[in-house]
Amino acid sequence: MTVDLSQFYQVFFDESLEGLDAMEAELLRYSEGTQDDESINTIFRAAHSIKGGSGTFGFDSIAGFTHVLETLLDQIRDGQRDITSQHIDLFLQSIDCLREMINALSSGDDSVPESTAQLKAAFEAILNDEVADEGEQSALEAEQITTDSATQAAAIASEAHENTSGWKVTFIPSEDILMTGNEPLYLIQELTELGDHEVELVTEKIPSWSELKPEFCYLRWIVKLYCDCTEQQINEVFEWVADESEIKIEELAATESTKVAAVPALNQQDTASSEAAANEVKSSAPAVTKNADTKAATAKPATKAKQADANSIRVGIDKVDSLINMVGELVITQAMLSQLFEGEMTAQSLTRMKEGLAQLEHNTRDLQESVMRIRMLPISFVFSRFPRLVRDTGQKLGKKIELILQGESTELDKTVMEKISDPLVHLVRNAMDHGLESPEQRLAAGKPEIGKLTLNAYHQGGNVVIEIIDDGKGLDPIKIKNKAISNGLIGENDELSEEQINLLIFEAGFSTAEAVSDLSGRGVGMDVVKSNIQALNGSVDVESVVGKGATFRIRLPLTLAILDGQLIRIGQHVYIIPLVNIIESLQINQNDVSRIGGEYDVLHLRGEYVPIICLADVFLHKSDAQTLTDGLLVVVEVDGGKVGIFVDDLLAQQQVVIKSLEANYNKVEGISGATILGDGTVSLIIDIVSLVRMAGVKNISSHNLVATETHAQGGTA
Amino acid sequence: MKKILAVDDSASMRQMVSFTLQRAGYKVTEAKDGVEALGIARSETFDLVLSDVNMPNMDGISLIRELRTLPEYKFVPLLMLTTESGLEKKTEGKQAGATGWIVKPFNPDQLIATLGKVLR
Numbered sequence: 001m002t003v004d005l006s007q008f009y010q011v012f013f014d015e016s017l018e019g020l021d022a023m024e025a026e027l028l029r030y031s032e033g034t035q036d037d038e039s040i041n042t043i044f045r046a047a048h049s050i051k052g053g054s055g056t057f058g059f060d061s062i063a064g065f066t067h068v069l070e071t072l073l074d075q076i077r078d079g080q081r082d083i084t085s086q087h088i089d090l091f092l093q094s095i096d097c098l099r100e101m102i103n104a105l106s107s108g109d110d111s112v113p114e115s116t117a118q119l120k121a122a123f124e125a126i127l128n129d130e131v132a133d134e135g136e137q138s139a140l141e142a143e144q145i146t147t148d149s150a151t152q153a154a155a156i157a158s159e160a161h162e163n164t165s166g167w168k169v170t171f172i173p174s175e176d177i178l179m180t181g182n183e184p185l186y187l188i189q190e191l192t193e194l195g196d197h198e199v200e201l202v203t204e205k206i207p208s209w210s211e212l213k214p215e216f217c218y219l220r221w222i223v224k225l226y227c228d229c230t231e232q233q234i235n236e237v238f239e240w241v242a243d244e245s246e247i248k249i250e251e252l253a254a255t256e257s258t259k260v261a262a263v264p265a266l267n268q269q270d271t272a273s274s275e276a277a278a279n280e281v282k283s284s285a286p287a288v289t290k291n292a293d294t295k296a297a298t299a300k301p302a303t304k305a306k307q308a309d310a311n312s313i314r315v316g317i318d319k320v321d322s323l324i325n326m327v328g329e330l331v332i333t334q335a336m337l338s339q340l341f342e343g344e345m346t347a348q349s350l351t352r353m354k355e356g357l358a359q360l361e362h363n364t365r366d367l368q369e370s371v372m373r374i375r376m377l378p379i380s381f382v383f384s385r386f387p388r389l390v391r392d393t394g395q396k397l398g399k400k401i402e403l404i405l406q407g408e409s410t411e412l413d414k415t416v417m418e419k420i421s422d423p424l425v426h427l428v429r430n431a432m433d434h435g436l437e438s439p440e441q442r443l444a445a446g447k448p449e450i451g452k453l454t455l456n457a458y459h460q461g462g463n464v465v466i467e468i469i470d471d472g473k474g475l476d477p478i479k480i481k482n483k484a485i486s487n488g489l490i491g492e493n494d495e496l497s498e499e500q501i502n503l504l505i506f507e508a509g510f511s512t513a514e515a516v517s518d519l520s521g522r523g524v525g526m527d528v529v530k531s532n533i534q535a536l537n538g539s540v541d542v543e544s545v546v547g548k549g550a551t552f553r554i555r556l557p558l559t560l561a562i563l564d565g566q567l568i569r570i571g572q573h574v575y576i577i578p579l580v581n582i583i584e585s586l587q588i589n590q591n592d593v594s595r596i597g598g599e600y601d602v603l604h605l606r607g608e609y610v611p612i613i614c615l616a617d618v619f620l621h622k623s624d625a626q627t628l629t630d631g632l633l634v635v636v637e638v639d640g641g642k643v644g645i646f647v648d649d650l651l652a653q654q655q656v657v658i659k660s661l662e663a664n665y666n667k668v669e670g671i672s673g674a675t676i677l678g679d680g681t682v683s684l685i686i687d688i689v690s691l692v693r694m695a696g697v698k699n700i701s702s703h704n705l706v707a708t709e710t711h712a713q714g715g716t717a
Numbered sequence: 718m719k720k721i722l723a724v725d726d727s728a729s730m731r732q733m734v735s736f737t738l739q740r741a742g743y744k745v746t747e748a749k750d751g752v753e754a755l756g757i758a759r760s761e762t763f764d765l766v767l768s769d770v771n772m773p774n775m776d777g778i779s780l781i782r783e784l785r786t787l788p789e790y791k792f793v794p795l796l797m798l799t800t801e802s803g804l805e806k807k808t809e810g811k812q813a814g815a816t817g818w819i820v821k822p823f824n825p826d827q828l829i830a831t832l833g834k835v836l837r
Contacts, residue, residue: 003737003825012729041773048771049727052800055822056733063822181794181816183835190834215791240817240834 005057012053013106014314019046020095020102021384027088027095028387032402040083043091044073050098061112062101068123069094075127087126092388094119165252166226169234172246175216182241188221190237195227224252313414315374323374326367333359368655372562375415379457379466380408382421386428386455393432400439400450401432407457412464415560419536420466423529427468427552428453430526435472435550445547447471463538463580464556471549475542477501483510502542506530534689536560537578537672539637561658565675565685567651568634570616570623576656576675576685577645581636585650588612588628600697603633603644610635613695614646615686618670624648638688643697645686654678658685670694719836720744720761724754724768724780725798734767734798737825741832751775755783762789765836767819769798770806778806778813785814794835798823 023046029035047070054062069091076083093115100113169191173184188199202220206212225234231249238247337356340349383405394401412420436442436451443449454469477498484490484504496504504510508527533540538556557563557580565576566585592604593612602609612633616623625631625648633644656675661668661684672687721743725731728749735745746763748754750772758766766784768777775783777797784790794816799806807818819831 003733003740005733005825008729008733008736011732012727015728045726045771045773048800049730052769052798052821053727053729055800056730056824178792180811180814181792181835183794186834186837189837237834243811 009057010106012057013102016050016053016102017099019050020099022046024092024095024388025384027091028391030083031085031088031391040073040077044070044077047073059105059110061110061116062098062105065094065098065101065116065120068120068127071127072123090119090122090126094123166224167229167231167234168248168250168252169221169223169225170246170248170250171221171223171238172248173217173219173241174244175218177217177241177245178215180241180244184217184219184221187237187241188223191223191225191234194225194229194233194237197226198224200224226252313375313377319370319373323367323370326363326370330360330363330367333363368562372413372558373411375413375561376411376558377414377417378408379410379412379417379464380405382417382424383408383455383457385421385425389425389428390432390453393429397432398438399432399436401436402450402452404452404454406454410457410459410464411558412457412556413558413560416464416536416556416558419532420538420554420556423532423540423554424455424466424468426526426529427554428455431468431470431472431550431552435470435474437473441473445473459558460555464558466554466556468552468554469549470551474546474548474550475502475505475544476546480504499543502544505542506540537563537580562655563658563685564653565656566634566653567677567683568615568645568647569649569651570619570621570647573619573621574651574677574681574683575615575647576683577634577636577688578685579653581638581688583635583637583642585632585634588631588633588646590627590629593628600695601628605635605642605644608642610642610644611697612644612646613691613697615691616646616648618691618695636688638692643688643692645688645691656683656685718742718744719764720746721836722746722748722754722758722763722766722768724748724751724766724772724777726750726769726772730769730798733825734828737828738832740825741829751777751780751783754780758784758790759787763793765794765796765832766790767796767798770810778810778815781810781815782813796831796835 023043026035026039026043029039047066051063051066051070054060054066072087073091075081076087097113097115097119101116104111104113171184171188171191173182177184191197192199200222202222203218205220206218212218234249235242235247238245241247333356337353337360340353340356343349386405387403390401390403431453432451436453437445437447439449442451452469452471454467456467456469458465481490481496481501481504484501484507485492487510489504489507489510490496506526506529508525510525510527530540533554533556536556537560538554540552540554542550542552544550557578564579566579566582568575568577586605588603593601594604594609595601601612603612604610612628614623615621616625623631625646628646631646631648632650633646634650635642635644656677658673659675661671661674664674668684670687670691671684672690673685674682675685677683719742721738723731723734723738723745724747725734726749731747731749735747738745746757746761748757751768752774754766754768755775766781768780770777781795781797784793784795795814797806797810797815797818798821799810799818800821807815810818816835817831819828823831
């Protein structure tokens, strides 16, 4: 039977990477001192599984490397040695190294990173060092020895075998052999498959009826094998029962006396020698199996086919079950509807059809939700990389940092998750580098020595909010303002609130780091973070209290595939504005509108001035509305400020499936995608951020507030 | 058709074992740890149980010990998958009632060949 093992590779890679993540997490708990009894077991199990799998699937480089790792872990687990910070560092480096190897293998490259040899040597040094002194043998050496003894045993066996015409095997099973699940009959059958044979059943030990226990085995066998097999093969057959049962293997041609001398026979009657013999079998058997396996592994053609990035997701079985359930209901509804048309159409069947359609709508929505749930993964997938990052960065910066993760089970679309990872790393690095102070500075400021960095995630409406909270020194508004002035981002006399000043750090070409450090300030600024988040239809803002710390807050849509949209109309054209952006929609009172700086109209709305963008003008459509009072104003939130979009009319609100315009046509400014409406027409989805840019409205948030003051002044004049 | 319960916390090993056994004509049920396996084994009987040793929640040896106490599993072959470094585990396993062991790494052919000793 041939089984193509390569079909299991991807699963092995996936689970190995997961195992490495788990190892890393537990190791980090060790360095924090928060480990529990299960920690070492989890670490050991992960290493053990990777080793077992890699051996089975023929990834010998990984198997060999994990072996030393596992040996040390085993000794730690058994309490033979204590885990030290040196061990933890080595383990962590090994995890990186293994990740590299696995990633390389998954793309069909079986090269081994250079660090492997060094790490392996380091582990071997640890293993040989103390343990050899204690007179114990490391598993490595033990294995060496078993292999040696196995080779020896095999050599003896084959030597003895040369002038043998066959074997006489006496098998006396222990009485309770059946209760171990072994079946003597099968063993005899297995034995007789080795070649020509003669079987003799010895029944003399069967007791009288009254003493017979039905669950016991009283039979014995004498098998004569006239074949070319080795003693090793015979021993292998009885491997599992060798300890409890008596197995005597004699050469048919040779005399009894020479035979016993040549090979240690498994003779239980002689207790002293049987123990030695049993040990021999125990030690040699697995080694031989291993040899055979190595051969099999090398003989197998290595699959070099470059594995495409499978990009799979693992889905909880409950999600799949609920999906199947939904589909089942859908089928029922469909059956019900088609049944309606079998008879004549009556008023009654029309009502039932309406019911059926309502049911169908319900089913479709449920199905949609279930399918969306499949793409959702807990945010711990991203969060889990931070403990390591924080540990390493903290060490590099000489800062003491405690990382707190909250809301790890908050679910987020897989695509969003992948894309938010880099911005998050940047924000976390930034918080550690610029936010949190050194231990001395903290103590001087009367704060605990250890800085606190919190990552928090939660759902809010249709959004996921991720917060990066540090209790460091906060943003320095004066420094930021001076920097912004010198960079020409704002004018010297601009009046900005502290909140608005803080938001300036997200502007392009802004960096407050006085000295460019190793970590942040690598040319990738907060503006990139912001644009990355905006590309996901999300937003980012910051709250900061000087001396107390800062909170960066990222808002993201749950998914990129579907959005709740507000359909709007300008003349003949229907567009969609994402509902999450909309704050309110209103009719304009002409008295509240004024023109500021001659560029665009602003609406005075409850103490704020909101710039009005006329969608018809921006997209060069003909609007039905002659004056601002004819249409409606949709007030949207963008970049922390408000903008009004003037439209002819509001239509329905509905969920729309986003189709990429870029993939199907071209990127169009002001448009983030397209969708198909119920009547089959294509409608474009407005990208608010880009629309505002097109309309030429700048510094919206400052605009809103300045407006307040202008208005106040206007009021007194 | 003979029924086998395959227990391993590693999905790739589980799939490999399961696939191999199915190709050899066995009906296979999978479990990811001892607790799950024990639950399944109580509701349904199997002709053979093949279990990994190192697993979370309940390890293979505890599973074998538990199974052996059940009347339905008194004579059922219970095999464990061990590694070459787990020599002492074999003794421990036998004391718990294991029928035998298969040493990892193994290939599909070895697996099928080994089963012949206890399942025909």
